[in-house]
Amino acid sequence: MRKWWPLVAVSLGTLMLLVDVTIVNVALPDMAGDLKTSFTSLQWVVDIYALTLAALLLAAGGVADLLGHRRVYLVGLVLFAVASFFSGIAPNAGLLIAARGLQGIGGAAMFATVFALLNSAYQGRDRGTAYGVWGAVGGASAAIGPIAGGLLTESLSWRWIFFVNLPISVITVALCLAVLPGGRHAAARTSLDLAGLVLFSAAAGTLTYGLIVAGEHGWTSTSAVVSFVVAVVAGVAFVLVERRVAAPMLDLxxxxxxxxxxxxxxxxxxxxxxxxxxxxxxxxxxxxxxxxxxxxxxxxxxxxxxxxxxxxxxxxxxxxxxxxxxxxxxxxxxxxxxxxxxxxxxxxxxxxxxxxxxxxxxxxxxxxxxxxxxxxxxxxxxxxxxxxxxxxxxxxxxxxxxxGIAVLGSIYTARIAAYFTHHSVPRADSAAHAVAGGQGPAILSKLSGAARSGFDQALRGGSVSGLSAVMLVxxxxxxxxxxxxxxxxxxxxxxxxxxxxxxxxxxxxxxxxxxxxxxxxxxxxxx
Known part of the structure; x- marks a missing residue:
């Protein structure tokens, strides 16, 4: 049984970082009400985690080659735990978004080292078994995330979807120190493509920001246009750097x-x-x-x-x-x-x-x-x-x-706004953004009589129209x-x-x- 403890250590970390991709979804309405935040902020709470994972995953693998896979995995675990704590205590949307980004950085460090850690711990049939179990854990996380998020949000608070990571992180760190092999691979890298990392992150981040802002202020708004221009410039610069650097983050x-x-x-x-x-x-x-x-x-x-x-x-x-x-x-x-x-x-x-x-x-x-x-x-x-x-x-x-979250969010809001306009809902655009951010019940609570009944019908019709458009696209x-x-x-x-x-x-x-x-x-x- 002792030989499987490294698999347990790696699988626990994987479970946490993958569950946190989806566990937030069911808590969004409660977050919106508690933090009194906008639809744009809600998008970033989900998006920033996936974005930092995407931007840093390849670079994190290079860092692990330089410093050692167990060391980077442990640093990622600790960073993930600290970020989970700050996510849980966040008094406003800004700090929550920043903490979620920090979670993504820790998740990338963990994610990038998984296979290397399993490869160093197992050989032959045992390695195949380890991959299979780890894959099953990854698959189960998709089901665990929404259900665990619902249970914690309803029985305790949305903040506990983050606090629950803390005891799991402590157990995982202790296991890693006890059972995971240390050291670096003999073929460790000698350099890191820092310029590629910065440029890729800038391109991905500004493109996502531009898409979210375009959904809120329009595609021709100054902030959206500037974001798209910066994304293109950073993307072109990334290609040029990757073609010239000796050890590129991505071999084009x-x-x-x-x-x-x-x-x-x-x-x-x-x-x-x-x-x-x-x-x-x-x-x-x-x-x-x-x-x-x-x-x-x-x-x-x-x-x-x-x-x-x-x-x-x-x-x-x-x-x-x-x-x-x-x-x-x-x-x-x-x-x-x-x-x-x-x-x-x-x-x-x-x-x-x-x-x-x-x-x-x-x-x-x-x-x-x-x-x-x-x-x-x-x-x-x-x-x-x-x-x-x-x-x-x-x-x-x-x-x-x-x-996808950014683009579909723009479609969702635009379709609700169009429905509201067609059904003569006052201030259709701002009402659509509020509904898209889960604030429909808050608007209803301020209305009465015929106005309440009319908006309730528009709320149901507009929301389902927006969701239908999202799914079709x-x-x-x-x-x-x-x-x-x-x-x-x-x-x-x-x-x-x-x-x-x-x-x-x-x-x-x-x-x-x-x-x-x-x-x-x-x-x-x-x-």
Whole structure:
């Protein structure tokens, strides 16, 4: 039993950082009321975590190569715990957003070292078993997040979704010090692409900020336009730096490989289309339909998570000999169909369970496509770039989540505003932003008589109209991405590794060959 303690230490950290991607969703209405915050602030509470994960994941792997994987994992754990504490005590939205960003930095340090720690702790069959258990933990986090968030928010306070990380962090740190092997890899890096890190972070951050501001103040507002210009300049500068630096954060030459590029496209749209819209589903369920945080977590998260978990288990048996590109594209098609079905079923009289059939289809798509994304990318690049390939896919996934929340939030608010304008709601634009931020009940409480009845009808109709538009856009995006993935990842099955082969074998052969090539780092992939 002692040999599995390193797996427990790594899995506990993974569970925390992945649960915190979704645990916030069901607490958003309570946060909005308690902190008296705006819809823009709510978006940033969710977005900043995914954004810092995306921006720092590849760089964190380079830091771990320099300083040692256990050391960086421990620093990430401590930073994550400290940030969780400050998130829990945050007196206003600004401090909460800053603390969530700090959480993302700690999460990136933990996330980037997972596979390296498992590789150093296990070999042979044990490594395959460890990967399988770790993957199951990652899959379970999708279900645990909304339900745990609902239970803690309803029984205690939204602040406890962060405080609960503190005892888990203490236990995990103690385990890491006792059971994880220390030291650095023999092939540790000697430099860090700091310029690439800064420029990529600037490009991703200003692009996300511009999208959120555009939804609030318009696409031609000065702040939005300036943000987009800075994002473009930083993006171009990042490309120029990566082409010249000796040890780039991302080897741009890999993008010439169609399979690798297709994997990045798949990762970006898979996360954005499957998960970004759930933020607005949670707001609708609680602030419009009056569901409790627990019920919002069960209705909005459990069908997707269960379907994904079952599909990934069945898929390893029936899809193992299929071309990974077709498996991934099929997953995106299911996600698109599920989102479109939700968009169709959501109408003025829709009840809380209306999205469930679509969520099940989305879960099937996630279970098909998610487990094989990194293995598809890694199989397409030189072995010594395997870690970079896996990390790039995970970066694309987190970036898809962050940008998806921003874009879909703009659509959600704009559609509600259009509905309110059509139904002559006073100050339609400001009312739409308040409703999108979960403040519908607060507006209703200030009205009475016919005014209250009229706004209640508009609130229900506008919210479901906005959510329907969000799901339709997400669904169409996933279907188009599936077409692109089929076009890009088109190597014949005889030349490609089976979709689930890397998961079954635990990656032994590839890791051994990577060590011989001078690089034994792989960045972990969540399910």
């Amino acid at each position: 030459g890999l993008l010439r490989n169609a399979t690798f590029s297709g994997s990045l496209v798949a990762g970006f749209f898979l996360s954005g289309s499957a998960f970004a819209g759930l933020v607005y589903s949670s707001i609708w369920l609680q602030s419009v339909l009056g569901k409790s945080p627990i019920m919002a977590g069960v209705i909005g998260g459990l069908p997707l998570s269960v379907a994904a978990f079952v599909t990934s288990g069945v898929g390893s048996r029936f899809l193992h000999d299929k071309h990974p590109g077709r498996v991934i594209a099929g997953g995106l098609a299911f996600i698109g169909a599920g989102d479109v079905l939700q968009g169709v079923l959501l109408h003025g009289s829709a009840g809380a369970t209306a999205p469930v059939p679509g969520l099940i289809l989305v879960g099937i798509g996630v279970g098909m496509g998610m487990p094989v994304l990194s293995s598809a990318a890694m199989s397409a690049v030189p072995l010594q770039r395997g870690g970079m390939a896996a990390g790039s896919v995970n970066t694309a996934r987190q970036l898809g989540m962050a940008l 997400a669904g169409i995006s996933a279907i188009l991405a599936a077409v692109v993935v089929v076009a890009l990842i088109r190597a014949p099955a005889s030349e490609a590794a089976p979709a689930f082969e890397g998961m079954e074998k635990g990656g032994d052969e590839q890791q051994a060959r990577a060590r011989a090539a001078g690089e034994d780092r792989a960045v972990g992939e969540p399910v």
